[in-house]
Amino acid sequence: DQQVKQNSPSLSVQEGRISILNCDYTNSMFDYFLWYKKYPAEGPTFLISISSIKDKNEDGRFTVFLNKSAKHLSLHIVPSQPGDSAVYFCAARGSEKLVFGKGTKLTVNP
Amino acid sequence: DAGVIQSPRHEVTEMGQEVTLRCKPISGHNSLFWYRQTMMRGLELLIYFNNNVPIDDSGMPEDRFSAKMPNASFSTLKIQPSEPRDSAVYFCASSLSGAYGYTFGSGTRLTVV
Numbered sequence: 001d002q003q004v005k006q007n008s009p010s011l012s013v014q015e016g017r018i019s020i021l022n023c024d025y026t027n028s029m030f031d032y033f034l035w036y037k038k039y040p041a042e043g044p045t046f047l048i049s050i051s052s053i054k055d056k057n058e059d060g061r062f063t064v065f066l067n068k069s070a071k072h073l074s075l076h077i078v079p080s081q082p083g084d085s086a087v088y089f090c091a092a093r094g095s096e097k098l099v100f101g102k103g104t105k106l107t108v109n110p
Numbered sequence: 111d112a113g114v115i116q117s118p119r120h121e122v123t124e125m126g127q128e129v130t131l132r133c134k135p136i137s138g139h140n141s142l143f144w145y146r147q148t149m150m151r152g153l154e155l156l157i158y159f160n161n162n163v164p165i166d167d168s169g170m171p172e173d174r175f176s177a178k179m180p181n182a183s184f185s186t187l188k189i190q191p192s193e194p195r196d197s198a199v200y201f202c203a204s205s206l207s208g209a210y211g212y213t214f215g216s217g218t219r220l221t222v223v
Binding site: 032034036041042043044045046049089093095096097098099100101102103 | 114141145151152153154155158165166201210213215
């Protein structure tokens, strides 16, 4: 039973436009949510996070939104750049461990 | 800091053979995690250690898998005997206890033929 779901395996956007990656979760006890970015042949790297007591966190071109009532979070990248092309993993922390979604492959076309 | 170091980067082995994956966490980190990445299941947690003690091994698929952490700077994940369905990328990650973010190694790509 997947506790963290990323329902879109892939997303393709044009350079300069907005990329929106979505994530749903089932466990209301999660206290932190994170996004990781992964390039081929590398390990995932931390991108941005949000506490369960907040609804928005922004870091440069990256913004994460949390809707607790819907158990949904999203990552917005504006403007998207070709270097953003990677697999993005949504993760949630519960019981001192991170649970990851399956990932969404983002392709930003020049 | 060199980050989390995993070895080998690639491993190809025959079904039935023993495989040992190695991990050196970031110095000072006291939590260590082993994850496996597959297309079907994404990133799944196999086991994690806190202060060298296994805390949760509920993700270890079966008795063929075992993990040890003999000291704060070294951990191994062993598969004996290996099977083709074990083919995946195995990641090790470390963190400070209680921190919400982990630092991942570059992974070991395991292929069992």
